[in-house]
Amino acid sequence: LGHVHIVLRDLLIIRATKKTWKNIEEKLKLNEEFFIFNKVYPDEETFKFIATAGAELGLSHNEILETLGEHFMEYVWKNGWKELLNSIAYDVFGFLNAVTSLHMFIDSLSFQNKIKGPSFYCESNKDGTIKMHYYSVRPNLEYLVKGIVCKASSLLYDVKLHVQLIDKSSDRNLNHCIFIIQPLERNKKLQITYNIPIKNITNEILITLKDFVKIFPTHVCFNKNMYIEHCGKFLSQQLNLSSISPTKINDIFQIVTPLNTGLTFKSIILHMNTTFILQIKKPFHRHTIVSSNNSSKTQQHIYLKDTVKSLLTSQIYLNDYPLYDTQRNVILLNQSRACQQILNTKLEQTVNNLKKIANELESLKVKTDNILYDTIPTQIVTAIREKKSIEAKEFSEASCLICDIPYFNIINNTCSPKEVMNLMTDIFNTYESLILFYNSHKVVSFMDTYFIVCGVPDEQTNHAGNIMNLALGLLWQVKQFCVPIINLPLLLRISIHSGPVVAGIVGSKKIRYCILGNTVNTTKTLLNHCEPGKIIVSNATKLSAMKYSDDEFEFQVKGFVQICSKNATCTFYLEKNLTKSINEITNISNDDQDNDSQIHDGYSRLNSLADIRAWQLADVNVKRQESVIDALKQYHTSDTFASSTIQKVREFKKAWKDRLINSCSRDSGIFTSSTNNGNTSIKESKACNIM
Numbered sequence: 001l002g003h004v005h006i007v008l009r010d011l012l013i014i015r016a017t018k019k020t021w022k023n024i025e026e027k028l029k030l031n032e033e034f035f036i037f038n039k040v041y042p043d044e045e046t047f048k049f050i051a052t053a054g055a056e057l058g059l060s061h062n063e064i065l066e067t068l069g070e071h072f073m074e075y076v077w078k079n080g081w082k083e084l085l086n087s088i089a090y091d092v093f094g095f096l097n098a099v100t101s102l103h104m105f106i107d108s109l110s111f112q113n114k115i116k117g118p119s120f121y122c123e124s125n126k127d128g129t130i131k132m133h134y135y136s137v138r139p140n141l142e143y144l145v146k147g148i149v150c151k152a153s154s155l156l157y158d159v160k161l162h163v164q165l166i167d168k169s170s171d172r173n174l175n176h177c178i179f180i181i182q183p184l185e186r187n188k189k190l191q192i193t194y195n196i197p198i199k200n201i202t203n204e205i206l207i208t209l210k211d212f213v214k215i216f217p218t219h220v221c222f223n224k225n226m227y228i229e230h231c232g233k234f235l236s237q238q239l240n241l242s243s244i245s246p247t248k249i250n251d252i253f254q255i256v257t258p259l260n261t262g263l264t265f266k267s268i269i270l271h272m273n274t275t276f277i278l279q280i281k282k283p284f285h286r287h288t289i290v291s292s293n294n295s296s297k298t299q300q301h302i303y304l305k306d307t308v309k310s311l312l313t314s315q316i317y318l319n320d321y322p323l324y325d326t327q328r329n330v331i332l333l334n335q336s337r338a339c340q341q342i343l344n345t346k347l348e349q350t351v352n353n354l355k356k357i358a359n360e361l362e363s364l365k366v367k368t369d370n371i372l373y374d375t376i377p378t379q380i381v382t383a384i385r386e387k388k389s390i391e392a393k394e395f396s397e398a399s400c401l402i403c404d405i406p407y408f409n410i411i412n413n414t415c416s417p418k419e420v421m422n423l424m425t426d427i428f429n430t431y432e433s434l435i436l437f438y439n440s441h442k443v444v445s446f447m448d449t450y451f452i453v454c455g456v457p458d459e460q461t462n463h464a465g466n467i468m469n470l471a472l473g474l475l476w477q478v479k480q481f482c483v484p485i486i487n488l489p490l491l492l493r494i495s496i497h498s499g500p501v502v503a504g505i506v507g508s509k510k511i512r513y514c515i516l517g518n519t520v521n522t523t524k525t526l527l528n529h530c531e532p533g534k535i536i537v538s539n540a541t542k543l544s545a546m547k548y549s550d551d552e553f554e555f556q557v558k559g560f561v562q563i564c565s566k567n568a569t570c571t572f573y574l575e576k577n578l579t580k581s582i583n584e585i586t587n588i589s590n591d592d593q594d595n596d597s598q599i600h601d602g603y604s605r606l607n608s609l610a611d612i613r614a615w616q617l618a619d620v621n622v623k624r625q626e627s628v629i630d631a632l633k634q635y636h637t638s639d640t641f642a643s644s645t646i647q648k649v650r651e652f653k654k655a656w657k658d659r660l661i662n663s664c665s666r667d668s669g670i671f672t673s674s675t676n677n678g679n680t681s682i683k684e685s686k687a688c689n690i691m
Helices: 002-015 018-028 043-057 061-078 082-086 092-111 142-157 209-215 233-238 265-270 308-313 327-372 378-385 408-414 417-437 463-478 518-528 539-548 595-606 609-662
Strands: 119-124 130-136 161-171 174-183 220-222 228-231 253-257 277-280 393-404 441-446 449-454 493-506 512-516 535-538 553-562 568-577
Touching: 002 018, 002 043, 002 061, 018 043, 043 061, 061 082, 061 142, 082 142, 092 119, 092 130, 092 142, 130 142, 142 161, 142 174, 209 228, 209 233, 308 327, 393 463, 393 518, 393 539, 408 417, 408 609, 417 441, 417 449, 417 463, 441 512, 449 463, 463 493, 463 535, 463 539, 463 568, 463 595, 493 518, 493 539, 518 535, 518 568, 535 539, 535 553, 539 553, 539 568, 568 595
Parallel strands: 493 535
Antiparallel strands: 119 130, 130 174, 161 174, 220 228, 253 277, 393 449, 393 493, 441 449, 493 512, 535 568, 553 568
16 A cells, blocks of 8 residues: 555654655655555555565565564554554453454555455463464565554553564465464563453243344354254345254355354454454355245345445445444444545645646746856855845955967867867856865856856955865866867866955846956966966966965976966966876776776876877867868969959950951040850940050
8 A cells, every 4th residue: 555655754754864855756656656555555565665675774574574664554553543552452362352343444444455454363362371363465564564563562561571482374365374462571461351240131932033033134053063053034045045954054154254264163252352354165045935826025135335425326225224233333434534545645636736836836936046046156046046145255265277278279170060069068067066066166167168267256364275275176077078070178268266255245137247357467478378188377376375285286387477467476287286186186996996096097097298289289180171172262363363364354355356257436535345146244334445
C-alpha cells in the first residue's frame, strides 16, 4: 500500500538529512504518484524502496525493517487510529489475537482492497510468556512484525517486550514464523485473567431446539469430534443435511482465514477471539422446495451485499431491516467509509497536482532568477526581492581579474558559428564552476572577455590568493579544450590587480551589479601588456597575497608597465602555486598520482611554450594567407579594369569606322553608332577626336 511508502518517507525525513532523501529520490526516480495513500503498489517496488533507504541510512535489512515497524506504529498512533487501537483488547495477548480481525476490518472498510494480509495467533505458556505465530505470503518481514509488536505494546499497555524469533519456515508460498514474547519487567503481565462472578443459573431451557434453528437459520453447532449436532433451518435445507446420518463440518467447509489453519477443534480453541471465514469445499446445487400448489419457494433468503448500490439493485431499503439488525450499521459505516475514501482519493490527486504545479513554478522561478540575476550576487538579489534600498558601497581592497582569448579572430575565421558558440558555452561553464569554488563573482562578459572580482560584495582578506588560484585554474581548464579544425588547445590572457573599488546597482528594468574605480582601469591596461598563455599580476596583488594568503606562489618578473602618462606599476608573471597541485586548484580529485608528480606534470604543461609557439605559427600562416588573398583581390580588380578599357577602345574604333562609311558629320562633336541588328552598341555619347 501507499500507506507504507508514506510512513517510510516520514521516517526518512525525520531520521535522515535532506541530502540523503534527495539521493534516494534520484536513485528511485520517486514522485508524488509513489505516495498515494490507498493505492496498491507491487511488492518489488516497496522492497526496493526499503532496501535503498536502509543502504542510505547505513542499516542492514533487518534493522531498517525493525525501525520501520516501530515508526509505523507511532505514525498510525498519531494519525487517527489511537481510539480504535485502544478499544481492541485489555492486554497484549488479546491484542495480538485480534490483529487478524483488525486487518480484515481495515482492508474491507478503510482501504477496500484485495490484499492478502497476515495472520496472527498466540499461545500462552506456563512461564508467563507468549508464543506468537505469524503467517504471511510475503517473505522476510518478520523483523517488521517485531518492531510493530514492541512499539504497540509500549504505546497501548506500557509494557516493554523482548521479542525473539525462534523458528522460520515456508510451505507453499506461505511463510510461518514463531516468536517468543516476554516482558522486560517482571511485574508486567502479558495476559490478564479476570474472575467471572458466578451467578445462579437455572437449568430450565427457555427455548426449544426447534425454535432455535428457526431463529438462527445459518448457525452450526458441532462437538469435539467435529460432527454436526444441529444447524439452522436454512443451512439444513440448502446443504441437504440429514439428521439421520451424522456429518462432519470439515467435510463440507474449509477455513479461508486465518491462514494455514485447519478446521479442527483444537485450531478453533486456539483462535478463540478470531473471525473465521469459511467456504464450501465442493460446488452444490441449492435445494428447491415445491409447495402443494406447485409454486416454487426458492430464494427464501435473499443474499444481501453490504453496499447501498446493491440494495438499490435489489429494491431493498434500510427501513426493511429490523432495528436490532447490526447489518444496518455495517452498511451505513461501509457507505460512509466509501464516500470518505473517494473524497480522500480526489483530495490526494488534487494535492499531488498542486505539488507538481508548485514544483514546476519553483523550477521556472529559479530559471528566471538565473537569467535576470546572472551577474548579481545572491545577497543583493535577496535585498532586491525584499524591496530594500541598496546603496553603492566602497571597498578598501578587492582583486579584479580580466581575461580574454588571444587569436580569437583565427578561431572565428576557421570555425563555423555553431562550433564557436559550442566552444564558448563550454568555456563559460568552466568559468562559472571555478568562480563559485573560489567565492568570486562574475561582473560582466562580452564576446571572449570575462571580468571577475573577488572580495565584493563579501569582504575577504585572502581575495588576492583566491583570485590567483582562480586564474591558474582557468588557464589550466581552458587548455583542456581543443579548437576544431586547427586542433590547438585554447589559450588565455589574464590580468590581475588589487585595490579599492566601488560596487553598486545600476539600472531599473535590467539591473546590473557594476564595479567601478581605477583598479578596473588598471586591470584593463595590464591585459593589453600580457602575452598569450600568461597571467600578469600587479605588485599590489602580489603583496596582498604574501600578507594574507597561506599559499606560496612563484612569479617571473616582467617589469614596469605604463598605466598612464604619469604612473607605472611593477608587474610579474604568475608561474605556479608552490603549495597546491593543479588538481587541488581546479577541485579535481586524482588518487592515482602522488602530490609531487601532480604539481610537476600540471605546471609543466600549464607553462609549456609549445602551445604558444603553435599559435604564433598559426597566426603567421593566417596573416600570410590574408596577404595573398588581398593581393589576389587587387590583381583581379586591376585586370578587370584593363580589360574593360581595351574593350571600350575597340568599340570606339569600330564605331568611328562605321560613321565614316554610313554617316555624315554635322559638326556637333557628338556621334552615335548602331550595329547591324539595330541595337545600340555604345550607349553613351563619345567626343570626336579632331585630327
